[in-house]
Amino acid sequence: MTDKQRHSWVSIRDSIREMILNSTYGPGDKLPRDEEFAAQFGCARSTVHRAMRDLAQSGLVERRRKGGTTVRRDPVTRATLNIPITRLEVEQKGSTYGYQLIRQSVQPTSPAIMANFALPEARPMLRVEALHLADSRPYIFEDRWICLETVPEITSVDLTRESANEWLVRNRPYSRCDLRLYARPGSANDSEILQSKPGDALFVMERTTWIGEAPITSLSAVAHPGYQLFTQG
Amino acid sequence: MTDKQRHSWVSIRDSIREMILNSTYGPGDKLPRDEEFAAQFGCARSTVHRAMRDLAQSGLVERRRKGGTTVRRDPVTRATLNIPITRLEVEQKGSTYGYQLIRQSVQPTSPAIMANFALPEARPMLRVEALHLADSRPYIFEDRWICLETVPEITSVDLTRESANEWLVRNRPYSRCDLRLYARPGSANDSEILQSKPGDALFVMERTTWIGEAPITSLSAVAHPGYQLFTQG
């Protein structure tokens, strides 16, 4: 009795995931070809393909041309982080956003920033240190380097009024973003800026972006004690 | 001269992104319909659709049926975190993996864990405290709660030999995963287990997973001082 109802790729995906879950296909096993699954489910290969692409993206299976599809031996947890503009993050929590430029100057790239960009030699960059506030309390301190060759217009932006964070995100989409997250103890300098106590544990987000091969910006954002980063399911 | 060469959805996506980048379409603007773009580029609507889906997923545009496609006013940085099994993470760094069960006992759900699962009432859970080691040094300490109703088989697993982390990830795929990341100062207890100094800043990853509506596990993983979490671009 061939079922003639249409099958959504979501239901196909769930069926295949279920089979992997209940060990019909175990870790390392090769799955049937898309065409076979299509025949089995009574749907088109394109529908199976869509389902498979999703399973591959979520890290459950691996696909290789000619090699076929295999269940990953070492499943990974893949989570998508949503990092909004800081102002919006603050406002969404119902707080009043504040912004404060601390320092800005043109400098040659520091070794650490060169490493972030994987640059072989130093380039002129604008270094901007600024503080984001929530209800007048320090929220996130950012130490940002902006590549002047890639973003020359930044010099004509009044960074005392508009944060570089916001200007860049609105005016300079990027094609690649590297992220690094870690914790570090607050220094004396942190204490002063973030009004934290020395010895507080601070959450640090380092972000480096490119457009094509050209470096845009690299920054380290240090959050106030108690800050938490969530996934948006 | 209509170009009859085939256009890949990647190149279409890049073209549209480029237009958004160079302000042909600004934040909040409505983009042309897929069909119009297709005519403009000389490709099929499905190709534009594929490109648009990618742009929507990366957070640059928003799509709504009938409403059309608009450039997001508040672009977000979307980054995908890859959280592998701890053993593999350690081995991939070239270190020798070690594992040590510290405690395990059946307990009613603690209020904090109930909140993570959004459970209205307590359920019997297996609480497992274990330490992952890299080259015999503490790497990550995990305090895990496993729902016995959803995963009854866990009671027959010898958790002194195999980590719950590994058993679950191999045997219990999840459909939903919530993640929370933050920093906290090390306590005296942490110092003992992680061999950290009191006052060290510790990186904490809290992870809660479900299969369908059923809770699987909720854990807090505390990493050794110096631990960093990366995105895999």
Place this chain on the structure above:
DNA sequence: TACATTAATATGTAGCTACATAATAATGTC
């Protein structure tokens, strides 16, 4: 046997059609 060449194969992509779905706009009725 060793190595280069060729064939086979499973996934990946582009293009088309047809229809589904959600959200807005237009319309009708009281």
Place this chain on the structure above:
DNA sequence: GACATTATTATGTAGCTACATATTAATGTA
């Protein structure tokens, strides 16, 4: 004018065909 009903519209999905691409397997040759 207020509200329910209906049409319109842009995206979303399913199915099909054809071809591209990467990789393995098979084959041929020295």
